[in-house]
Amino acid sequence: xxxxxxxxxxxxxxxxxxxxxxxxxxxxxxxxxxxxxxxxxxxxxxxxxxxxxxxxxxxxxxxxxxxxxxxxxxxxxxxxxxxxxxxxxxxxxxxxxxxxxxxxxxxxxxxxxxxxxxxxxxxxxxxxxxxxxx
Numbered sequence: 001x002x003x004x005x006x007x008x009x010x011x012x013x014x015x016x017x018x019x020x021x022x023x024x025x026x027x028x029x030x031x032x033x034x035x036x037x038x039x040x041x042x043x044x045x046x047x048x049x050x051x052x053x054x055x056x057x058x059x060x061x062x063x064x065x066x067x068x069x070x071x072x073x074x075x076x077x078x079x080x081x082x083x084x085x086x087x088x089x090x091x092x093x094x095x096x097x098x099x100x101x102x103x104x105x106x107x108x109x110x111x112x113x114x115x116x117x118x119x120x121x122x123x124x125x126x127x128x129x130x131x132x133x134x
Contacts, residue, residue, distance in 0.1 A: 001065040008060040008077060010049045016062055017041060020073060023064035029071065029133050036112040037071060037131050043109050044075050044084075044127060052079025052125070066133070070114070074128040082125055083118045085110075 004019045006012050020041050024034050041062075048060050061076040084106045110116060115130035 001063060003061055003063045005059060005061050008045075008049045008052055008058050008079070010046055013042060013045055013049070016045050019062065020064055023066060024071060027066040027071070027133065029066075033071070033131055033133050037073065037129070040109040040112055040129055040131075041073060043106070044129070047084070047106075048075060048077050048079065048125075051082070052077045069134050070130055070132045072128055072130055074126060076124050076126050078124050081120045083120070084127065085116055085118045 002019070002023055004016065006015060017038060020037065021034065024037060029037070045060065045062070052058060052060070058078055061074075063072075063074040063076075065072040065074070087106065109129070112131075113129045114132050117128045117130075119126050
């Protein structure tokens with residue numbers, strides 16, 4: 001299990017992606033799963049960078065744990081409490097003009113991961129993405 005502590009800022013996204021990809025490559029992660037994980041990591045980290053601490057800045061911890069044939073990617077931040085899983089999924093049957101703004105990125109993450117878990121503990125948002133690698 002590897003952990004990265006990094007400033008929650010969009011200009012650090014490349015560092016986050018490189019950290020996660022390195023762990024996935026060491027685990028011989030299939031390319032399809034790796035691409036899905038990369039997109040999910042980007043969505044979650046950018047959301048943290050944009051919304052967790054505004055207008056201030058803060059840090060985020062990203063942990064990658066490869067075990068039991070799955071990747072567990074956990075994001076922790078000390079920003080405002082926010083459970084992305086509590087929000088209703090957008091109605092994708094509606095046109096973009098008729099659909100409420102927001103929520104599509106988290107919806108895509110939910111659909112591409114095998115599981116997601118959220119908890120607020122010790123004044124931290126903790127979101128774990130789970131993706132089976134085989």
